[in-house]
Amino acid sequence: MIKIKTERDGRVSQGDVLRNIDYIERIQEARGILEVSKIAFPYIIVLTQDCDLEQDNKSREIPKETQDKLLISVLVAPLYNAEHFFNGEHLSTIGITSRIFDKKDRFADYIKSNQSARFHFLEFPSDFSLVDSIIDFKHYFSVPTPYIREMKKANYVCTVSELYREDISHRFASFLSRIGLPDMPKAKK
């Protein structure tokens, strides 16, 4: 189980969990019709390094001659309901079919114990309203900094405490920096 904080501070922080965050998939205009396609994620967690977020905030609150610490966007990842995830239906409403995990599937246990590099399992405190959740590090995306700063005011849920957010950050960085090796032909015996 992880520890969380529920006091909202004045800026976006690494480990913040926010609800109802939009990801803009596509904007196009054709024959006078503007079409915007977006995915509304029920919950996301902020992954951007906290020192970068702190410097961005200072730069916005105390304007200087240069703004080289401003962030253009903030990196986040969706939180999926773990029950939906293991049933393979966490993305069913956006037309993506996912693997179904059998209750005896050992890979599900690997995910729950954070031994699978791609996923991070979060068990929130029992007295908190969020269900067990899973971060899929492959699904990270960025949102404009002004947008997420506004969303923090109205859609803040909680913040994952430092030790646990460092764990998430470290595992995410490790996943992102992995080296893809080609499949080698099997040696003839």
Place this chain on the structure above:
Amino acid sequence: MPSNDYGSMTTDDLGSATRSDREHETVSEVHEEISPEESYSVSKPKRIIIRAKITHDKDQD
């Protein structure tokens, strides 16, 4: 959904609809589609498609 709900969604904000003729453009008749709900989908991502008609009003230049 009334277009007022998207009051801030000017074409300039969205970037892709700028024109060189400098006509003033406004977005009207907003229509929103939300991906079908499932009974078990309270906390699943949803795809939302917004279609808006762009009108050109030269009087506001």
